Each structure stands twice: as structure tokens, then as C-alpha cells.
Amino acid sequence: MTSKQYKIVKLVATIFIAIVFAQAIVLKNYLIPIILLIIIALVLLVLRRKVKDIIADERDYAIGGKSALLTIQIYSWIAVVVMVVLYSLRDSNPFYEIVGATLAYSTCLLMLLYSIIFHFRSKTKFSEK
């Protein structure tokens, strides 16, 4: 399998998952899309191993790492500002507090995950893969 074929399969799978999730919200059935997501993720994982071309190399990983770090930093700042604004306006709409809390906890989880993974990767032998 070539990398181009894999990208097409991945794109089709993503579109299919999006359609199924949209329908699941309408039909209020959340089990099927979750099962489908797991199955498709496993299928894509298997297909990726069969790709003979190089999908990503050290340059992609380096750029991806820097991009991810900057994204986390920007997202965290935006989330904190939005959270504070929402909390300050919670008297006008009670849902603001729920959204603010969700933002706060998701940001904390993101930063916690980043710290754990960074700590783990810095302790293990560094390799390009």
C-alpha cells in the first residue's frame, strides 16, 4: 500500500466517522459510534504498518513536537481567559459556569498529560521514532 492510498482511506474513514457521529447524536445512540471508532482506529493502525513508503520522518516529528507545544501554550492561555470571562458572567446564564468548568478541567487534563508524557519521554532512551 502506498502512502497516498493510505491517506485516501484515512480521509474516507474520517468522513464516515463524522457522518455516523452526527447520526448518533440525532438518534441518541452513542454505543455504535464508539465501537465503530475503535474498530476503524484499529484498522487504520494495521493499514499504516502495511504502508511501504515513509509516512513521517524526523523532520515531521520535530515540527510536530514544536507545533504541539505551541498549540498547548496558546490553547491554555485562551482557555484560561475564556474561563474567567464565563465565570464572571455566570449570574446571567448558569450554563456559563458549566462551560467554564469544562474548559478548566480539560485544560488541566491537557497540561497534566503533557507533563506526564514529557517526563516519561525524558527518562527513557531518546530515539527519533
Next chain:
Amino acid sequence: MQNRIKEFRNKLNITQEELAQKSKVRRETIVFLEQNKYNPSLLLANNVAKALNTTIEKLFIFDK
């Protein structure tokens, strides 16, 4: 850091795609290397040098 990858590649008459496959990277990485827009790791530099039948010292010019 400058390099002579394009010069050595043309001497051996191989394409960027062939060099990329021998070096186990994508063609885009070879393009960026030749344009001096990317500094490779030691491993990649060694792989490229081997693929071009030369050494790192001859292939890469370190700025003083």
C-alpha cells in the same frame, strides 16, 4: 550550516526521491536539506552521507 548534498547527488545522477528512499526519509526532507532550510540529526546526516558514498565532513560545511 551549509551542505553539498545537491552537488554529490548530481554527481551520482540520482533523484531526490531515490536519495530519500536510501536515507529513509521523505523526499520533502531532502528538498529542505538541499535548500539549507533544515539541519539534520547526526543519524540522518550519516545516512545521507552513506547514500552519497561520502562522509559527513565532506558533505556538510559547518559555519565557523
